[in-house]
Amino acid sequence: MDTKNLVTEAPPTIYYIPEFISPEEEQRLMSSVYAAPKPKWTQLSNRRLQNWGGLPHPKGMVAEDIPQWLKTYIDKIGRLGIFGDCLPNHVLVNEYEAGQGIMKRSMLGPSTYPCGTPDSTLMEYDNSPSLCTG
Template identity: 65%
Template structure:
């Protein structure tokens, strides 16, 4: 696979901070080259059929192990993913820790995912490389549990902002944007650029543009702190 075309460090990332969003969002357009994008897509679709899991609204591949409260039974990442887990880890995105888990999600036009949070099994940072198509990632206030709140808490009323995630870009979410707000993708076939797109000025799109979606692959790269070593487990069973 072609070597990554850029080398970033954490201080350099500062200029990619999306200041129109709560802390903290970094959006890096063209983080990888078109050749890297095509090579990654080839690897994704060359994976064994058994690696795919079909879910409602998308299908995915899980690499690195299955996160679990008792610890993830770690599996070695393939070389084509290690190249990018290493590149992102060098940004100190995970506080000096190394990325050890990757979810590969496939979204076809009209597919999406309900607003959700990633939960406590991961280090509180999520990084995503996008391939193939743009998408709007929407953010929402969590549902208020205060019994005095009587108005309906719909997705529309809890909507906060959107981020346009372009092909070959890197998105990093930390702090409140990871721990407080929910994120999701609407089941749409195109994305309309409005004033609510917080990083619009950092993209190729402009206000009012309507961008048709094609099939998008996302590489969600994270660090799972609690890991169980397979060799140690096998040793205990002897």
């Protein structure tokens, strides 16, 4: 990946790519998210979410098909080369009201690609022990 997008005041694996998704793409994504069938939404205490590609679990995941409107962005992320030859296999869409968010958490693996739309997104990172054993 091009080092011009490397965030210098963060761990050396964090990149920021402005306008990675154009305003037109953002509109199409938002339309597709909100056109999903109601059963696709899971309601949690402070947010609701959609899970595409299967339910992740530390022991593995039963894969499900990912719709074409998301595959476009999986391919776009894959072309960045940040995950080697691997492509993302799972998309989690969280919906928050303004000012809401989620608590700090550990990811199930070393590869996470957060993308915030349509408003501002704030992410905090810390030096937790690595989950990667390789």
